Amino acid sequence: MTNDPPRQQTRTPESRTIRAVLAGNPNCGKTSIFNGLTGARQRVGNYPGVTVEKREGRWTEGSFQVQMRDLPGAYSLTSYSPEERVARDELLEGDYDVVVVVIDSTTIRRSLTFALQVLQTEANVVLCLNMADEARRSGQKIDTSKLGRLLGVPVVETAAHTGEGLDSLKAAILASSLQPRRAPQPEIAAVLEDTRTIIEQDDAAALHRSQRFAITIAGILDQVTVEAARPDSRASTTRIDTVLAHRWFGLPIFLGVMYAVFWLTFTLGEAPMGWIESGVNWLGEAIDTNWPGSPDSPLLSLLVDGIIGGVGGVLVFLPNIVLLFLGLSFLEDTGYLARAAYLMDRYLSRVGLHGKSFLPLVTGFGCSIPGIMATRTIENERDRLATMFVLPLMSCGARLPIWMLVIPALFAPALRAPMMWGIYLFGILLAMILALILRGTVLKGDPTPFVLEMPPYRLPTLRSVITRMAERSWMYLRKAGTVILGISIILWALTTYPRPDSFQVDEDIAAGAQLTEQEIDGRRSAERLQFSITGRVGTAIEPFFRPLGFDWRIVTASLGAFAAKEVFVSQMSIVYALGEEGAETDLQSKLRRDFSPRLGIALMIFMLVGTPCMATVAVVRRESGSWKWAWGQFFGLTALAYVLAMTAYAIGGLV
Amino acid sequence: MSDQTAASNLTPALEDYLETIYRLVAKSGFARVRDIAKARDVNPASVTPAMKRLDQLGLIDYQQREYVGLTTEGETAGRRIYARHQILTRFFNKFLGLPADVAERDACTTEHNLSAETVDQLVRLFEYMEVCPEGKDHLSRFRACSAVHDNVPECEHKCNSFTLITDASGTHRLTIADLEPGQRARIRQIESKGAVRQRLLDMGILPHVHIEVARVAPAGDPVWIKMQGYELALRMSEAKAVTVEPVTENSP
Ligand SMILES: Nc1nc2c(ncn2[C@@H]2O[C@H](COP(=O)(O)OP(=O)(O)O)[C@@H](O)[C@H]2O)c(=O)[nH]1
Numbered sequence: 001m002t003n004d005p006p007r008q009q010t011r012t013p014e015s016r017t018i019r020a021v022l023a024g025n026p027n028c029g030k031t032s033i034f035n036g037l038t039g040a041r042q043r044v045g046n047y048p049g050v051t052v053e054k055r056e057g058r059w060t061e062g063s064f065q066v067q068m069r070d071l072p073g074a075y076s077l078t079s080y081s082p083e084e085r086v087a088r089d090e091l092l093e094g095d096y097d098v099v100v101v102v103i104d105s106t107t108i109r110r111s112l113t114f115a116l117q118v119l120q121t122e123a124n125v126v127l128c129l130n131m132a133d134e135a136r137r138s139g140q141k142i143d144t145s146k147l148g149r150l151l152g153v154p155v156v157e158t159a160a161h162t163g164e165g166l167d168s169l170k171a172a173i174l175a176s177s178l179q180p181r182r183a184p185q186p187e188i189a190a191v192l193e194d195t196r197t198i199i200e201q202d203d204a205a206a207l208h209r210s211q212r213f214a215i216t217i218a219g220i221l222d223q224v225t226v227e228a229a230r231p232d233s234r235a236s237t238t239r240i241d242t243v244l245a246h247r248w249f250g251l252p253i254f255l256g257v258m259y260a261v262f263w264l265t266f267t268l269g270e271a272p273m274g275w276i277e278s279g280v281n282w283l284g285e286a287i288d289t290n291w292p293g294s295p296d297s298p299l300l301s302l303l304v305d306g307i308i309g310g311v312g313g314v315l316v317f318l319p320n321i322v323l324l325f326l327g328l329s330f331l332e333d334t335g336y337l338a339r340a341a342y343l344m345d346r347y348l349s350r351v352g353l354h355g356k357s358f359l360p361l362v363t364g365f366g367c368s369i370p371g372i373m374a375t376r377t378i379e380n381e382r383d384r385l386a387t388m389f390v391l392p393l394m395s396c397g398a399r400l401p402i403w404m405l406v407i408p409a410l411f412a413p414a415l416r417a418p419m420m421w422g423i424y425l426f427g428i429l430l431a432m433i434l435a436l437i438l439r440g441t442v443l444k445g446d447p448t449p450f451v452l453e454m455p456p457y458r459l460p461t462l463r464s465v466i467t468r469m470a471e472r473s474w475m476y477l478r479k480a481g482t483v484i485l486g487i488s489i490i491l492w493a494l495t496t497y498p499r500p501d502s503f504q505v506d507e508d509i510a511a512g513a514q515l516t517e518q519e520i521d522g523r524r525s526a527e528r529l530q531f532s533i534t535g536r537v538g539t540a541i542e543p544f545f546r547p548l549g550f551d552w553r554i555v556t557a558s559l560g561a562f563a564a565k566e567v568f569v570s571q572m573s574i575v576y577a578l579g580e581e582g583a584e585t586d587l588q589s590k591l592r593r594d595f596s597p598r599l600g601i602a603l604m605i606f607m608l609v610g611t612p613c614m615a616t617v618a619v620v621r622r623e624s625g626s627w628k629w630a631w632g633q634f635f636g637l638t639a640l641a642y643v644l645a646m647t648a649y650a651i652g653g654l655v
Numbered sequence: 656m657s658d659q660t661a662a663s664n665l666t667p668a669l670e671d672y673l674e675t676i677y678r679l680v681a682k683s684g685f686a687r688v689r690d691i692a693k694a695r696d697v698n699p700a701s702v703t704p705a706m707k708r709l710d711q712l713g714l715i716d717y718q719q720r721e722y723v724g725l726t727t728e729g730e731t732a733g734r735r736i737y738a739r740h741q742i743l744t745r746f747f748n749k750f751l752g753l754p755a756d757v758a759e760r761d762a763c764t765t766e767h768n769l770s771a772e773t774v775d776q777l778v779r780l781f782e783y784m785e786v787c788p789e790g791k792d793h794l795s796r797f798r799a800c801s802a803v804h805d806n807v808p809e810c811e812h813k814c815n816s817f818t819l820i821t822d823a824s825g826t827h828r829l830t831i832a833d834l835e836p837g838q839r840a841r842i843r844q845i846e847s848k849g850a851v852r853q854r855l856l857d858m859g860i861l862p863h864v865h866i867e868v869a870r871v872a873p874a875g876d877p878v879w880i881k882m883q884g885y886e887l888a889l890r891m892s893e894a895k896a897v898t899v900e901p902v903t904e905n906s907p
Pocket residue numbers: 024025026027028029030031032033043044045046049050051073130131132133134158159160161162333334458460461464
């Protein structure tokens with residue numbers, strides 16, 4: 001790095017855009033600071049490595065505009081996980097005016113290592129001592145100006161979640177972009193020079209470098225520590241951990257917590273679901289009765305049956321999804337999920353996964369897409385692929401509408417919560433078995449190291465939990481608004497066209513059959529649907545699904561679920577509404593009439609295991625880097641689903 | 656120097672006998688034949704020919720058959736043999752870091768084959784290493800180096816600025832995996848390699864750092880450790896590669 005990069009130059013007042021980047025250990029509060037500085041919305045997590053993608057935001061300061069990027073967390077520039085590599089490449093090759101190194105003040109001794117590594121590059125560094133509130137509470141006092149003098153960089157204390165110190169940080173970023181970095185004290189400069197070979201991977205050199213840093217940091221801290229933290233500063237976290245991470249109670253508590261989250265999701269979600277449902281129905285009827293044109297108009301059918309019916313059917317499940325995400329966000333923000341990874345690691349590693357597989361898998365309960373993206377935090381490629389492969393077996397939020405449709409329709413109230421719990425559990429067990437098989441065959445190899453930081457418990461701010469929940473719910477809604485709207489229209493068209501010219505039912509009446517008006521309508525719609533493209537495809541492949549108990553309507557609706565799982569529900573409502581217009585409005589009572597419980601179970605198994613949605617296929621392709629994995633997963637899981645559903649249906653027939 | 660000639664004519668077995676007699680005489684002023692037999696772990700009857708030979712060489716006084724004494728020449732030769740044995744044992748044990756029993760055995764097998772000059776030079780080297788401050792420095796550097804290089808012949812001064820503590824006896828190897836919840840220890844070495852080693856170092860697992868085991872997971876794995884203000888969970892497979900020494904007092 002002898003030839004001067006542009007960031008070393010003194011900036012002239014005309015250059016109005018400052019490029020800044022946030023770097024630091026996982027969990028030190030980068031994303032919270034990022035949100036505080038830019039006002040952007042973004043995931044805020046307590047599990048090391050939540051931020052995988054870089055996020056960008058900006059703010060203006062007088063005539064300057066600051067562009068900021070949030071890097072994934074890294075413990076060192078030498079490490080090997082994909083996200084640490086992203087951070088390293090950005091810091092070594094990215095052309096930034098200012099690098100803000102964020103440090104968790106409560107672990108300053110370790111975190112300064114990363115700061116020193118960044119100082120080895122020639123970037124303009126601003127050191128941000130975050131979690132100042134916690135450090136203060138622990139009794140720790142740091143002389144920041146002395147620290148700044150020693151290292152030759154501005155040092156700012158912040159508490160990101162209250163916004164304390166963020167204005168000073170903004171000012172420091174601006175100031176530091178306007179002048180080249182000062183040199184650190186000679187003895188520190190000597191260490192930095194001496195250990196320059198950052199990317200060298202020699203074992204002896206690594207120890208040498210780490211020890212030089214540790215000694216240097218001990219020296220620095222000796223000079224700048226006005227008061228050291230009390231040794232009992234983690235006492236309350238330790239007290240909580242004696243229960244939550246208890247050797248024997250920890251796991252039952254964890255399972256209980258997960259059960260409680262699901263139970264609350266469905267109990268509290270019931271009332272708002274009713275409101276949305278009646279709202280959607282009211283809207284459909286209002287349009288229907290006030291329609292100025294003919295009641296047979298295709299436009300009316302498109303609007304009421306296609307759009308309102310389809311999107312409304314998905315919208316109904318928003319309360320469930322909001323509540324589930326609320327629970328998971330809270331667990332994540334408090335730091336409990338790291339304990340869960342610790343408690344679960346032995347079992348996960350036994351099936352060839354990693355404690356770190358746990359977060360992606362849990363995220364998969366919300367949606368497979370962010371779950372698959374979160375597998376980047378797993379260092380070993382085989383662990384990552386195995387996790388990715390079984391991830392769609394985690395019952396995602398999009399499948400929730402299917403369970404919410406089928407379970408109350410077919411099972412007694414007392415059986416509903418256990419059924420729901422059961423389907424999630426079934427997915428988990430199957431994922432374990434599958435992972436074990438994968439790690440024993442195609443993905444053979446040693447497991448990766450498990451060295452996970454256990455952050456102190458932090459009571460998340462209401463704002464951060466709500467923000468996160470809103471983000472995730474918004475992701476779901478946006479999908480409902482765009483993808484599902486589009487699919488609803490296409491499926492409506494596929495279920496409407498081509499239209500038949502004549503009906504069998506008319507011939508029957510001519511032959512003397514006695515039918516009510518309603519029955520005639522119903523038969524006519526049914527014939528219309530069977531005549532349509534969907535009906536034809538569904539009918540054509542129906543025999544293939546007969547061992548599973550599926551009729552052509554389920555097959556037709558399943559075709560929609562290829563595109564997105566929740567489409568199954570809207571598809572079912574279209575199929576039934578079109579087929580039996582005006583007969584029964586409630587889809588569930590229709591299911592209760594047509595479905596046996598064993599068909600319900602076979603259907604749920606097929607929907608849980610089979611046909612990951614198109615978005616999953618696309619993301620697996622991107623994250624695994626090969627179509628082989630994406631399609632292998634798609635067809636492998638679908639074949640497995642077919643066999644399992646058939647078995648379940650056959651066994652159900654015996655009892 | 657007649658004793659030199661006499662001593663240099665000795666077979667290994669005779670040297671061993673002379674050494675034994677020297678030790679017994681040094682201890683109690685005389686050596687009884689059955690004590691010699693006991694110390695050498697042989698039948699008293701089979702000692703007799705050796706005694707006769709040593710007598711012929713003028714190294715021992717074998718007049719009384721039961722009590723054996725040393726001549727002046729015999730004493731000198733015995734002392735030399737005994738000192739040589741001691742030096743070699745200490746050299747192997749203290750210097751090369753071999754376990755005591757291995758050092759003792761190797762000293763016994765090599766001592767008869769070394770010339771007096773070699774032994775003298777070894778003694779000087781040993782004294783330099785043990786007594787001279789610079790030598791001590793070199794000794795610890797040598798230990799660090801031998802731990803670090805491990806099949807890498809080129810030296811790039813990687814071991815210059817730190818000291819690794821090698822276990823002198825080589826028998827007690829305590830790791831984090833051996834600690835019970837509540838036990839404190841100081842880290843000695845990180846024996847893993849490659850990515851795992853790098854990760855451990857990055858997380859602050861370094862020689863001399865104090866740790867405490869907080870708890871273990873339900874299946875006994877991973878182990879949860881506390882260290883200088885933060886807490887980590889490690890799998891047993893990682894914990895087994897970090898050697899420690901127990902810390903009992905309430906030091907920070
Ligand atoms: N007490 C306290 N908590 C903070 C502070 N900054 C962030 N947090 C919390 O620390 C956790 C991790 O923060 P996050 O921004 O996700 O860290 P990142 O992994 O570095 O992006 C979240 O629960 C935050 O609410 C702070 O200054 N003080």
